[in-house]
Amino acid sequence: MAAILVYGELNQGKLTSTSLELMAKARELGDVYGVALGTGAKAAAETMGKHGAKVVHVNEDNVFDDYLAEPATDAVASLYEKEKPDLILFGFTPDSREVAGRLAARLSTGLISNAGDVVAKDGGFVAKVPYFGGAKVASMKANGKPAIVLVRPKSFEASESGGTAEVKQVDVSIADGSRRSRIAERVTEASEKVKLEDARIVISGGRGMGGPQNFPLLEDLADALGGAVGASRAVVDAGWVPYSMQVGQTGKSVRPGVYIAVGISGAMQHTVGMKTSKVIIAINKDAEAPIMKMADLGVVGDALKIVPALTAAVKKKKNG
Amino acid sequence: MKIVVTVKQVPDPNATLTLEGDNTISREKEVVLDPGDECGVEEGLQLKEAHGGEVILVSMGPERAKDAIRKGLSMGADRGVLVTDASLAGADALLTARVLAAAIKPESPDLVICATESYDGSTGMVPPMLAELLGVPQLTFAKKVEIDGSSVKVHRQTADGYEVLEASTPALVTVTAAIAEPRYASLKGIMAARSKEIKQVTAADLGIEKGEPAEVIEGVVDAEARKAGEVIEDDGTAVDRIVQVLSGAKVL
Numbered sequence: 001m002a003a004i005l006v007y008g009e010l011n012q013g014k015l016t017s018t019s020l021e022l023m024a025k026a027r028e029l030g031d032v033y034g035v036a037l038g039t040g041a042k043a044a045a046e047t048m049g050k051h052g053a054k055v056v057h058v059n060e061d062n063v064f065d066d067y068l069a070e071p072a073t074d075a076v077a078s079l080y081e082k083e084k085p086d087l088i089l090f091g092f093t094p095d096s097r098e099v100a101g102r103l104a105a106r107l108s109t110g111l112i113s114n115a116g117d118v119v120a121k122d123g124g125f126v127a128k129v130p131y132f133g134g135a136k137v138a139s140m141k142a143n144g145k146p147a148i149v150l151v152r153p154k155s156f157e158a159s160e161s162g163g164t165a166e167v168k169q170v171d172v173s174i175a176d177g178s179r180r181s182r183i184a185e186r187v188t189e190a191s192e193k194v195k196l197e198d199a200r201i202v203i204s205g206g207r208g209m210g211g212p213q214n215f216p217l218l219e220d221l222a223d224a225l226g227g228a229v230g231a232s233r234a235v236v237d238a239g240w241v242p243y244s245m246q247v248g249q250t251g252k253s254v255r256p257g258v259y260i261a262v263g264i265s266g267a268m269q270h271t272v273g274m275k276t277s278k279v280i281i282a283i284n285k286d287a288e289a290p291i292m293k294m295a296d297l298g299v300v301g302d303a304l305k306i307v308p309a310l311t312a313a314v315k316k317k318k319n320g
Numbered sequence: 321m322k323i324v325v326t327v328k329q330v331p332d333p334n335a336t337l338t339l340e341g342d343n344t345i346s347r348e349k350e351v352v353l354d355p356g357d358e359c360g361v362e363e364g365l366q367l368k369e370a371h372g373g374e375v376i377l378v379s380m381g382p383e384r385a386k387d388a389i390r391k392g393l394s395m396g397a398d399r400g401v402l403v404t405d406a407s408l409a410g411a412d413a414l415l416t417a418r419v420l421a422a423a424i425k426p427e428s429p430d431l432v433i434c435a436t437e438s439y440d441g442s443t444g445m446v447p448p449m450l451a452e453l454l455g456v457p458q459l460t461f462a463k464k465v466e467i468d469g470s471s472v473k474v475h476r477q478t479a480d481g482y483e484v485l486e487a488s489t490p491a492l493v494t495v496t497a498a499i500a501e502p503r504y505a506s507l508k509g510i511m512a513a514r515s516k517e518i519k520q521v522t523a524a525d526l527g528i529e530k531g532e533p534a535e536v537i538e539g540v541v542d543a544e545a546r547k548a549g550e551v552i553e554d555d556g557t558a559v560d561r562i563v564q565v566l567s568g569a570k571v572l
Contacts, residue, residue, distance in 0.1 A: 068476075068485060069448065069458060092443075094478075098460060101413075101448025110414050110534015113443040131540060132339060139538040180457035181487045184473075189481035201571050225571065237355070237497035243461075243477045249442050252479075258569045269442055275546060279569045281562060287551060294546040297565050301554025309559045314572060317563060 002030030002120065005085035005146075007076065008048055008056070009096050012186075013040030013065075015047055018091035020158035022151060023051035026089055027161060029120050033057070034165065035079055037072050038064030042167060049165030051158065056165040057083075063174045069098040070178035077106050078172045085146055087125050089118070092150040100150055109144030114249065114272075115151045125149065130249075134268035134275070153197075154253040154276070189242070194228040196245065201227030202256045202274070204247055205235060208263020208284060208303055212240035217307045218262060224314040230254065230274075232264045248273040262303045266291030283307070321373035321467065321489075324429040325364040325397065326420055326450070327357040329381050329388035330440040343540045344410050353388040356435030356495075358502035361392045363465060363495050364433050365503070371467055374398045376427055380408060380419050386518055393513035394505035400518040401427075407523055412534050413441075417449035422526035424454060430489040431472065436461055436496050444494070451492040459485045463498040 004026040008019045015036065026032040034056035036044035041064075045056035057079055063071045076099065080088070088103070090096040092114055104111040115127035116137070125147045131138040142149065196202065203218050203225070215229070222229045230247040231240070247254055248270040259277035264270060266282070266289055274280070275294060282295035283303045292298040299306060332352050353361075364375045377392045377400040379385050389400035403423050411419065424432060432454065437444035451458035459465075462474035463482065472491050476483040477498070505513070523530070552558060566572040 068460070073452070094461060097444060098448045098458065101445050102452040102458075104414060104445075104534075105417060105449040105452035108414075110412055111445065112535050113413075113445050126538060127535075130543065135543055135545070136540050137543045138343070138540045140535045141538050142535050143532055144534045181459050181485055181491070183483050184486050185484040186478075187481045187484070225566070227571075239498055243463075243496060243498070244479050244481075250437055250444060258566060258571050279565065280546070281565060287553075292551055293548045295551075296546075296549035297561065298549065298551035299554055299558045299562065300551065301558055306554060306558055306562075310562055313559050313563050314566070317567075317572060 002087060003033060003083070003085040004030045005033045005035060005079070005083070005088045006048070006053070007088065007090045007096060007099065008034050008036035008044050009091055009093060010036060010038050010040050010044060011095070013038070015040070015044040016091065016093070017158060018093055018153040020047070020051050021153065021156040022089045022091060023048060023053065024156045024158050025118060025151070027052040029087065029118065029125070033083065033085060035076060035170065037075055037170070038062065045165055045167045049163055050160045052161040052163060053165040055168055057168050057170045059170040059172065061174065063179060066183055067179050068181040068183060069102055070180060071174040072099045073102040073106060074174055074178050075170050075172045076103055079170055080107065080146060087147045087149065090148070090150045092152045097150055100148055104148050107146070109146060109148060110142065111144070111148035111150065112140050112142055113150040115149050116155050118149050118151065130268065130272050134272050152253055154255050194226065196228045196230055196247070196252055197254060199228035199254070200257045201225045201260070202230050202247070202254050202277070203227055203260045203262065204230035204232065204264060204274070205262050206232035206264030207234050209235070210304060214304060215241060217304065217311070221307055221311045221314070224311050224318070232270045261291050261295070262307060264291055265289045266294065321367065321371045321431065322427065322429045323364045323367060323373060323375045323431045323433060324424050324427055325357070325360045325375060325377050325392070325433045327361065327377050327379045327388055327392055328354045328438050329379070329385040330354045330438060343537055351387070353391040354435060354439045356437065356439055356497060359497050359499050360433045360435050360495050361395055361397055362500040362502040365396045366500060367431070367465065367467055376401065376429070378420060378423050379403070380411070380416060389518050390513050391505070393516045394510040395503055396509060399516055402518055402520050403523070403526065404520055405523040407530050413443065413445040414449055414534050415530065417446050417453055419523065419526065419528055420446070420450055421453035422528055423521065432456070432492040434492065434494045436494045447492060447494045454492065456490045456492050457487040458492045458494070459487055460494040462493050462495045465493055465495065465499065
């Protein structure tokens with residue numbers, strides 16, 4: 001059996017849901033091992049055990065909480081030398097990709113990022129990666145040992161398989177040379193009413209909203225529907241709304257019951273983060289926009305008129 | 321302070337992509353400096369203006385990638401280095417990072433600035449690899465960078481706010497588009513850029529051997545496409561139709 005190591009990402013002491021999605025896939029591919037680093041690692045190990053890990057390697061040293069990427073890279077590299085897993089799975093998330101990148105360079109192996117699936121083939125691994133504007137899917141075979149694959153969040157359904165992991169200490173001393181990029185402070189800015197990733201309804205705005213001054217129209221609709229507001233990369237880059245609202249390849253992946261894309265043309269960067277939504281509604285001036293070719297309902301018209309009218313109609317229906 | 325900014329020439333985000341026979345994306349339309357890199361150049365220039373020093377642009381690409389470097393030089397950067405070599409066509413992230421590291425090392429910069437991710441690849445894997453190969457810490461997703469002597473502090477964008485990261489130079493910083501509005505090149509800047517040096521080097525000059533690619537594209541198939549649904553022109557009744565769809569989806 002191939003040995004699969006899952007990198008359990010901890011966010012302020014809590015195991016991320018993406019880490020558990022990776023566990024579900026890892027179980028299909030071979031014997032599952034986990035690694036969890038920093039405060040909360042032991043609790044994370046217990047959870048990973050329930051999701052099928054045979055052994056979880058942990059270290060609760062707070063150096064992993066306080067310094068970016070390098071201590072974790074040291075620990076996973078040292079673990080690799082001892083255990084020689086065939087495949088290391090990471091989530092394609094901001095924190096995990098920092099560790100995966102350094103690790104791949106240190107081990108002189110490659111990596112495959114942005115994968116939507118991984119399959120075993122001929123004793124190795126093939127990752128399925130969106131390609132060419134998302135219109136195609138490339139099968140990429142990992143040549144490196146170990147194979148390192150970063151999988152997009154929400155690619156798999158997490159599920160408990162029962163079981164208890166053996167918890168082993170990762171013995172690694174983190175040298176001063178890796179205590180460099182220090183996290184001095186964590187500041188919370190956004191107070192999301194409904195979390196974008198978990199919302200049943202997401203209403204996202206793009207350049208077609210005309211400017212940041214019109215985003216409150218989307219907020220009103222989201223409030224009426226009990227949903228959350230997202231955005232395309234274009235408007236985040238333009239500084240209209242914060243990065244935390246970005247939906248797309250390098251933003252958040254969402255899978256709501258209904259996704260309403262307002263003034264968004266539908267570039268791959270965006271659609272890869274929302275195309276598994278159950279129902280997609282697009283409102284756009286341009287009937288030829290790519291988003292119209294994937295929407296269940298495409299409305300060609302002026303978003304600034306339609307959105308407030310829709311909010312009013314939703315309120316009216318709810319109230320009576 | 322010596323600042324290296326990595327830059328990349330990418331297909332114009334407004335152009336339509338095409339595929340080559342070998343399933344790589346055609347670079348024929350590659351005409352612009354990556355918009356993310358423009359922000360990196362701008363931040364480098366602002367740091368130089370505040371602290372003095374030099375801004376060097378380093379790129380890997382075909383010979384015409386000089387145009388992208390020239391754009392940055394016309395904004396005010398001092399000189400450029402272009403690694404160009406037919407053997408590097410189609411380089412993956414690790415090879416790209418190895419090449420950039422080899423080109424940057426002799427410069428011994430205090431700070432390396434990269435965009436968080438390129439516009440075409442959008443995977444953001446090169447910067448952490450580059451930091452590892454240069455042996456420097458990485459301070460990433462910066463929406464703000466402050467330099468004080470040999471210490472660098474950034475505000476790292478997170479999902480619900482930001483983190484304050486601190487390190488000593490030399491260090492690598494990745495910047496988001498929120499970092500700075502790129503300046504327009506002045507006519508004077510464009511004229512001055514014509515005489516600025518762009519050093520051209522090959523993989524062999526840097527002692528880089530290509531080696532086995534880390535991953536191989538085995539095949540490309542059409543993605544499972546969502547079918548286009550109903551498209552309607554808003555004649556005043558579109559709202560009613562949307563409400564019907566919302567009700568049908570049981571969210572209203």
